[in-house]
Amino acid sequence: MTTERECDQLLVERVRKGDKRAFDLLVEKYQRRLARLVSRIVHDPAEAEDVVQETFIKAYRALRHFRGDSAFYTWLYRIGINTAKNFLVTQGRRAPTSTEPDTEQAEGHDDGEHLRDIDTPESVLASKQIARTINAAMDALPIDLRTAIALREIEGLSYEEISDIMACPIGTVRSRIFRAREVIAEKLRPLLDMPVDKRW
Numbered sequence: 001m002t003t004e005r006e007c008d009q010l011l012v013e014r015v016r017k018g019d020k021r022a023f024d025l026l027v028e029k030y031q032r033r034l035a036r037l038v039s040r041i042v043h044d045p046a047e048a049e050d051v052v053q054e055t056f057i058k059a060y061r062a063l064r065h066f067r068g069d070s071a072f073y074t075w076l077y078r079i080g081i082n083t084a085k086n087f088l089v090t091q092g093r094r095a096p097t098s099t100e101p102d103t104e105q106a107e108g109h110d111d112g113e114h115l116r117d118i119d120t121p122e123s124v125l126a127s128k129q130i131a132r133t134i135n136a137a138m139d140a141l142p143i144d145l146r147t148a149i150a151l152r153e154i155e156g157l158s159y160e161e162i163s164d165i166m167a168c169p170i171g172t173v174r175s176r177i178f179r180a181r182e183v184i185a186e187k188l189r190p191l192l193d194m195p196v197d198k199r200w
Contacts, residue, residue, distance in 0.1 A: 008072035149180035
């Protein structure tokens, strides 16, 4: 059974041998996931689309340097994040970064049991409000926290994968995710009527 990473590596090898269709397959596979990640950094949909296209162009040109030490998508996401940050800088919009010190208490959160509900009209409305609040809170986060939480909670990546993508130690990844969850929990507290010491 071939793993996803091995499949990607085979496609990369085919691209290196001149098979352009193989790269199209990689684009088809990762375009939506990359767009979802980039749109967390560059909010304008048209600009985010441009960044995604530029990311794939850069990846195609740099493919000969891809050694396969990490998964292809890890490498691609790193290019996407850097391209998005550079885009913001060239547009005169400074990419906000986090300067808070790292903390190792990153996994101290409760499972979101209070998020379970029944499909009544009230609960559907509440769910929409919660989703809007989470999205607004994520959009307001510094770029490093926003990227880390998106990779973890939306893309479902491991701490090790996020560490590779963001080129930082796992402790830093844990800290960023912890701080992002803290900020989001603070915004959600009024909607969920959560006690101060509870986290999502």
